[in-house]
Amino acid sequence: MFFQVLFQGLTSSNTWQVTLEFAALLLLPALGGVISERSGVVNIAMEGMMLTGAFASVMVTLAANNFGLSSAICVLFGLLAAIVAGGLMALLHAYFSIQFKTDQIVSGVAINIIALGLTSYLLFEIVPVGVPSLPDRLRLPVPPLGPLANIPFLGTVLFQQNVIFYITLLLLFGVQFLLFRTNIGLRIRAVGEHPQAADTAGVNVRLLRYLCVVSSGLLSGLGGAYLALGVAGLFNPNMTNGRGFIALAAVIFGKYTPLGAAGACLIFGLGIALSYALQGLGSTANVINLLNTLPYIFTLVALVGLVGRTTPPAADGIPYDPASD
Amino acid sequence: MRRTSGYIRLAGLLTLFAMLLAACGGTTTGSSTPTPGATTAPKAKYTVALVTDVGGLNDGGFNQLAHTGYEKARAQYGFPDVVIQTQTPTASEYVKNLTSAANQADVVIAVGFLMQTPLDQVAKHFTSKMFAIVDGCAVPDANTGACENLSNVAPLFFKEQEAGCLVGAIAGQMEKDGKSVVPGLLGKNTIGAVGGLPIPPVNRYIAGYKFCATKVDPTVKVVVGYSSNFTDPTICKGIANKQITDNMADIIFQVAGGCGIGVLDAAAAKGVYSIGVDADQSKDSTGAVRKGVITSALKRVDSAVFTIIDDAEKTTYAAFVAAPTKFDLAHDGVGYGTTSSNVPADAVTTANNYAGMIKSGSLVPPEAIP
Numbered sequence: 191m192f193f194q195v196l197f198q199g200l201t202s203s204n205t206w207q208v209t210l211e212f213a214a215l216l217l218l219p220a221l222g223g224v225i226s227e228r229s230g231v232v233n234i235a236m237e238g239m240m241l242t243g244a245f246a247s248v249m250v251t252l253a254a255n256n257f258g259l260s261s262a263i264c265v266l267f268g269l270l271a272a273i274v275a276g277g278l279m280a281l282l283h284a285y286f287s288i289q290f291k292t293d294q295i296v297s298g299v300a301i302n303i304i305a306l307g308l309t310s311y312l313l314f315e316i317v318p319v320g321v322p323s324l325p326d327r328l329r330l331p332v333p334p335l336g337p338l339a340n341i342p343f344l345g346t347v348l349f350q351q352n353v354i355f356y357i358t359l360l361l362l363f364g365v366q367f368l369l370f371r372t373n374i375g376l377r378i379r380a381v382g383e384h385p386q387a388a389d390t391a392g393v394n395v396r397l398l399r400y401l402c403v404v405s406s407g408l409l410s411g412l413g414g415a416y417l418a419l420g421v422a423g424l425f426n427p428n429m430t431n432g433r434g435f436i437a438l439a440a441v442i443f444g445k446y447t448p449l450g451a452a453g454a455c456l457i458f459g460l461g462i463a464l465s466y467a468l469q470g471l472g473s474t475a476n477v478i479n480l481l482n483t484l485p486y487i488f489t490l491v492a493l494v495g496l497v498g499r500t501t502p503p504a505a506d507g508i509p510y511d512p513a514s515d
Numbered sequence: 516m517r518r519t520s521g522y523i524r525l526a527g528l529l530t531l532f533a534m535l536l537a538a539c540g541g542t543t544t545g546s547s548t549p550t551p552g553a554t555t556a557p558k559a560k561y562t563v564a565l566v567t568d569v570g571g572l573n574d575g576g577f578n579q580l581a582h583t584g585y586e587k588a589r590a591q592y593g594f595p596d597v598v599i600q601t602q603t604p605t606a607s608e609y610v611k612n613l614t615s616a617a618n619q620a621d622v623v624i625a626v627g628f629l630m631q632t633p634l635d636q637v638a639k640h641f642t643s644k645m646f647a648i649v650d651g652c653a654v655p656d657a658n659t660g661a662c663e664n665l666s667n668v669a670p671l672f673f674k675e676q677e678a679g680c681l682v683g684a685i686a687g688q689m690e691k692d693g694k695s696v697v698p699g700l701l702g703k704n705t706i707g708a709v710g711g712l713p714i715p716p717v718n719r720y721i722a723g724y725k726f727c728a729t730k731v732d733p734t735v736k737v738v739v740g741y742s743s744n745f746t747d748p749t750i751c752k753g754i755a756n757k758q759i760t761d762n763m764a765d766i767i768f769q770v771a772g773g774c775g776i777g778v779l780d781a782a783a784a785k786g787v788y789s790i791g792v793d794a795d796q797s798k799d800s801t802g803a804v805r806k807g808v809i810t811s812a813l814k815r816v817d818s819a820v821f822t823i824i825d826d827a828e829k830t831t832y833a834a835f836v837a838a839p840t841k842f843d844l845a846h847d848g849v850g851y852g853t854t855s856s857n858v859p860a861d862a863v864t865t866a867n868n869y870a871g872m873i874k875s876g877s878l879v880p881p882e883a884i885p
Contacts, residue, residue, distance in 0.1 A: 426776070
């Protein structure tokens with residue numbers, strides 16, 4: 191029974207479509223995490239940044255719609271608002287952890303809590319009744335890819351994804367290139383490994399760290415827009431449901447590289463997609479609660495087996511103080 | 516670190532602490548003082564606080580309905596607005612929110628099954644205050660789940676299985692009528708349900724739904740899934756999509772609150788039908804009709820909350836606790852909502868016939884999923 195359901199799940203195009211969608215949703219904050227951690231700032235606040243982005247995307251889109259702007263413009267405003275909102279939350283994290291040298295974990299936790307409280311509060315102030323949901327015309331579209339989308343199996347899996355999915359793919363290779371093939375990437379990594387040495391060599395450590403942390407917010411905010419404005423079409427309090435934390439796990443399992451994180455996101459995505467398929471196993475029992483945790487257990491085992499020990503950048507989490515040694 | 520002055524760090528820490536307190540303690544909305552000189556509302560005998568579950572006051576369902584009932588009572592009795600919203604579903608936060616509510620008001624309404632055990636603890640501490648819990652009772656031991664009769668806790672139970680039965684009867688009749696009458700059906704005689712957690716109120720809905728759908732059309736197959744979640748719409752959407760594409764389910768009943776809006780969305784995108792829950796979900800927040808939503812299973816949390824506040828103000832609270840009413844079809848505590856144009860007339864007739872049978876006692880939908 192179990193293997194039959196598993197086989198059905200693995201051969202269904204829906205499973206793979208969901209896998210890629212879920213992976214891309216995780217990958218955006220994960221890419222942000224990679225950039226931030228590589229520059230030496232621990233970022234556990236992707237969850238909050240993503241949630242803020244999701245909130246801003248839906249609220250701004252609805253507000254623009256109320257002004258009578260055309261649908262495409264509304265969605266574009268929503269998308270930009272999400273990115274900016276994520277960036278602002280990240281700026282807060284950067285300000286605390288770089289300027290005030292606050293413990294980066296504490297600052298991250300604070301951002302997550304502020305994001306949850308603030309979005310829930312504002313939601314009720316702005317929309318006193320009902321879940322703010324969007325009609326199809328006010329969502330990020332699935333681009334029509336013509337004949338490609340009609341290919342059996344692969345068409346569904348690869349070519350019927352939301353427009354942000356394809357942007358995420360571009361960003362993945364862009365960030366990988368930026369970090370490992372460019373001058374600025376070398377500087378970012380140097381700042382994360384040995385900021386004193388980088389400083390001596392003339393790199394502006396603070397500025398670079400600021401830029402990296404804010405980029406992580408921009409990417410997480412974009413992830414929030416993908417979630418709320420693309421996939422779900424609505425905003426709910428706490429709708430990110432821990433994705434930012436799973437993304438953080440993907441960063442670590444991916445050995446702090448974009449491609450590695452993408453691999454980890456894919457495995458998480460497959461786990462989630464399979465948990466949908468496994469729903470058929472225990473129809474009424476409480477067992478389903480356990481089945482729903484199966485992807486996480488399976489993922490941890492798979493990743494620990496595949497990846498083994500990962501080493502963070504040497505100066506990760508340590509505030510830079512030019513005066514010390 | 517050495518150069519950061521001490522008081523800046525202290526200030527940062529204090530700010531953080533304040534924010535933590537504010538966020539963890541739930542958000543309290545509204546002013547704590549009644550409008551002075553308000554002559555229209557009579558003076559309330561008791562003040563009332565509402566503690567909501569996760570999902571927020573505008574979840575378009577459960578919490579929102581509780582708040583509607585609370586506001587109705589407030590308009591009538593004019594007590595100050597004390598609403599505490601739970602942010603994370605942990606026992607410690609429930610206890611903290613309930614305690615804070617009991618410190619601020621005479622009557623405390625806890626919204627949701629998950630607060631049963633925390634409420635038991637808090638109610639025993641504040642013996643002079645009156646408590647009520649939607650969907651539950653005071654439970655001293657979460658492992659057994661058995662109710663404890665406390666003289667200061669009013670359990671507000673619903674017969675969700677009756678509402679589930681009525682929407683199940685509509686779904687069953689539509690399947691029986693088939694594609695020629697209902698063009699969106701997929702022809703496999705399969706309907707679905709997506710629950711949040713497999714907790715009693717959710718399962719009662721699904722039990723009634725399955726029981727009555729198969730009673731109308733014995734050949735109908737019912738697939739049931741759970742999201743383990745009430746807030747993330749993408750999970751419910753994923754499960755619903757799976758039921759539509761793999762099981763060919765063409766009518767799906769959402770029993771997962773805010774998560775379940777994803778079910779309505781999935782059904783609309785695939786051109787099949789869905790059923791809303793708790794509140795009438797035929798329209799979205801912009802007032803636009805939701806495509807594919809054929810009806811909603813209603814649970815009048817608003818009337819239950821109003822009833823118990825009304826009882827408290829009229830000092831008949833003790834009488835209610837002595838013999839708690841279950842909010843059922845006969846007491847207008849449950850029902851079904853607006854039916855869409857996709858619902859054929861005979862399905863509405865069937866639902867109304869079943870409602871008659873339930874009220875007369877000749878049909879008793881089960882509490883456990885058959």
